[in-house]
Amino acid sequence: MVKGSTIFREDMAIEEISEVANRYIESEWRSLYESMHEQLTAAFAEIEDAAYGLYLDQLMPFVFEQLEDAGFSTMEKLNENDFVIGKRLIFRNSLEKWGTEDNRSRIFWNIIYDKQGSPIGTILTEIPHSHLKFDIPSAPVIYSLRESVKEQVLQGIRRIKESG
Template sequence: MSSPFPRLVREAGRLLSLSWKEIYEAKKEELLRIFAEHGDRAYGVWIQQFMAPVCAFLQEKGYRVKDGFNRNDSIERWGPPEERERVAWYVVRDANDTPAGTMLLQVYHSHASFCIPRAPRLLALEATDRETILSALAVSANRVRWDLPQERPVGDEPDRTDRWEYATDVSLGDALRAEDSGGLSSWMLDEALSSWGRYGWELVGVAPSGSETIAFFKRPIRQL
């Protein structure tokens, strides 16, 4: 039988999608002032307030969870200063005090100004002890979820003159493998790179990964 915990977190996530916006819009001037005076502390204040109704929802469902925001139960290590990712975790227990799972709060924020480049969201994790949680967060697939929508608030993104997008190709090494004759054919590599260049992508680096070669490309983001 599958655990009901992921569904519980999805329900909490729907509440989160409302609460973070309500607090942000209602308290924006105060949060801007706190950021100007105390920096990133403003994000902690914001998180504490918008997580209160989320934790209350879980408690009403008969679960036990500490509300607010405990910086020690979080980690920040991904992304540029303008779109830094912090993940906080909330261990959820049932009425018998048995761990049901961990609710992850994914928050993107800027260190340059008080800015929310992406909407926060909740993820479910089976692990409940600190070391296992940290190990799970070190695996990108547990945080970078293409199956979930990612909202970027309109009008809350700082202006930038130059913007870039990036892509990777894990198949480039195929063009570097020797033919049956033992030689290398440059046209295969030319063809592989030209297919990217045709659409404006520039090769900026390569790196080995096991038996594969990862190619990194970038191109300017077109202004609409």
């Protein structure tokens, strides 16, 4: 993916958005991981899981900036104590229930709104990670859901994780 070009269009469906976001992540995640590995391994020794936030702070902003450049909105009103990484990943909008200690899965969700402010669906950002050492065992993945109501989004996440 060329970082100078726009990767999203304002007429994209939520499924297309996740496909394009996954192509970007697939092209970038490993080289970023390798370039930051030593720094993030040292950070993990001090701040544990927060080291993954430092990684996502580098990987994910491009996706959210590109969505916004195409006319989409991804941000909701923040609460005073919200913790945000990767520009738009809010911890209260995430679940971590799957996997083993060396290959856990945290999934963040972001409702995507069109230019008129209507929700078109939700993107889910899954970050595989280890709790034992700094390790991202496989590429982060973006899923899409047509749903945009929290309870339905949570059901969609469970459906994806329990079927895969």
